Amino acid sequence: MKLRSRFSKKGDLIFISHLDVVRLFERAMRRGKIPISYTQGFNPHPIMAFATALGVGVESEAEYIDIQVDEKIETDEFISRLNAVMPGGLKILMSQYIDSSEDSLMAILRRSIYLVKINLEKTFDEEAIKEKINHFLTLEEIIEVKEKKKKKGKGFRRDKNKVQETNIRPLIHDLSLFSMNGQELILKMNLTTGSSGNLKPEVLVRKLAEETDLPIILDTVRINRLELLKEKDGQYVTLIEG
């Protein structure tokens, strides 16, 4: 039996890594006496899977996890037992049983919605900002150059740093000015996430600063993930419906 749950990650807990979250869930399952299933073999692991990793320092309203259990536990009971042993900052918001034949969270994930707070070095009026964003969105190509680290090991490839160029424009589905207060802006964005491509909001913000002349202070960018979406009948909907 598989339970699909949505949880939030806030406060100081935004500073723990994805691997830390995995460990934290494993231990919380034991403390909360959740009848989670384990893999077979010498090194048994609890059977659980996340939709996607969340970067360190990113807040989220909508993370998802699938947990396989050996015996049925009421979802309300599951939520309250788990939340009782979770640290403040991580909270299960909803859970539902899914058919074990359903695709994994990772397989169905398509998009993320973010709110991103940025600070500008000087004030601009709202129209000017919107115009710059619109200009950015009219670009057909926005190339992100990623230098892949040297391959460790033997062979001629070792000496070459591979450079990968990606056009990130097709990964941006929406970008708008959500609100502003002086030099502080909040952008809302809808970006491709998951196995079919992945665009991190901080990369978009950096490209926005490069492609327009918006003087964004890059080391104070603060990101909040609002939702993760899958595709259903041509529509984008949240990973747990209902």
Place this chain on the structure above:
Amino acid sequence: MSKLDIHDLLYKVEKPARYLGNELNSVHKSIDETTVRFAFCFPDIYEIGMSHLGMQILYHLLNKEENVFCERVFAPAIDMEKIMRENNLPLFGLESRESIRHFDFVGFTLQYELSYTNILNMLDLAGTPLFSKERGEDDPFVIVGGPCAYNPEPIADFCDIVVLGEAEEVMVEIVKAYKEMKANTYSRRSFLEKIASIQGVYVPAFYDVTYLEDGTIEAITPNNQHAPKKLKKRIIQNLDEVFYPEEILVPYLNIVHDRVMLEVFRGCARGCRFCQAGMIYRPVREKGVERLKNLTEKLLASTGYEEISLASLSTSDYSNLDSIVRHLIDEYEKDKVGVSLPSLRLDNFTFELIQEIQKVRKTGLTFAPEAGTQRLRDVINKGLTEEDLRNAVEKAFSLGWNSVKLYFMIGLPTETYDDLDGIRDLAFMVADIYYETVEKGQRGKGLNVTASASTFVPKPFTPFQWHPQDSLEEIYSKQRHLVEKLKRRNVTFNYHDAKTSFLEGVFARGDRRLSKVLAEALKAGCKFDGWHEHFDFQRWMDVFGQAGVDPSFYANRQREYEEVLPWDHIDVGVTKKFLMKENEKAKAGVLTQDCRTNCSGCGINTGFVGGIC
């Protein structure tokens, strides 16, 4: 005191979860002006410090006291320190995020000599005066304890209070005395005088050290009527009754020892002559199986950990090992809780038990013959034979292991190149046994034998405390010899950096004159000396030069029995006479029996425990 705002800084550092302070089972208390504030500092990064069982015990022990708030402090990693210094952010307690500058106590645990510069760097970051004599009424007491505190002399000038021995009782006595005096008439000096008579408390400022012309010590004399002439360590009589936490801190990060650590006994009956822990932690005292079962249940429930480790100096010597391990497996296998047994000795290695453990989780296989020949193993009193190793690995290979690690030391007293060749012989013998035992078709991934050699460092309170440490040149040449000799397929040879062992040797047997070296080293930027990437040997040599101190005086000099040693005013229970006798037996290659078989008369049962241990 106000709470420091570190939120924005956390975005800029690697592994910000090191600095959050709100881990599972962390303690947060409301603070008023009567709260006794204690900063428990570990002079290394979070992942190392959080793995330390002593911190877990003392943290929860102190926080159990009413109106005492103990917080944790670790050495900030290099990137965090840089940001803290740039932003004038002082060292803070993780739980309260308040500067420790005006805490009542700032405690450091002395786990290894190479962390001394980190202690100084942390005091500097905290804004606390470095030297004890510079501290005034509003400054915290710098209090230290742990294994290196048995010879605290190299850092004695920086410390106000040294705790000798097991701290569970004496720490509470110190803090209670402080609370009491604070409520009545109090001065820094009167408090130190009051606690100076508590067994296990050493106030270095109450002792003067004088030197002879040849640089050795003339005498160590008390200069205060409250200070005893001889300082006795403190021990806990009953391990079933002593405090042990039922909740331990569970980090977010993956730390070095990320599991429940259950202490099964203290002390070690083996009497290996190189081993300081085996001497200073005497006598052997066990926790009972019922107590262990009870603690396990509570600790696993409060942490959710997936692994439990039975901790001690030599876990296979625990008298009820079989029964506790079987209990752990029977009771917790369903929750997939693994059991790990560090410090196993191969002469009483119980493979049946290991196989039981294997049912749940796979553990590695490590043996520590320490020396390559029987002659040298007799010198160090490692009562273990080639036959023992042969039998153990034969059994291991036939049960499906194919990876074995062998630990050795080089530079042991009386060592010759024949002994080094013995290391090769043992490693190759293990490899041969594999091919004899395991059929060709069964070999799977193939054999992997790793032999590693660390450099022997003579330590205080051991029979080898008078011995010179091998010079760097001697060690290098021995290492090269082994590299040449140990070339064989499927055998890997590692050796440790001899330079760090040399520095460890200097501070292990050092005296108070090394404090100026440490102060210079801090200025020169030495820190994290135990970390290969931060250790700069040349810088250290320059520092010794500037301070006018010859490090080889401490590391490489033969000491005479008559010499006054820097730690002679400290009594760990094991007598100097016994250590001399053991040293002579070592030279003659005569073994001393396990103290459970035959009391060797070390002295611990006269004055520390009555009658038999």
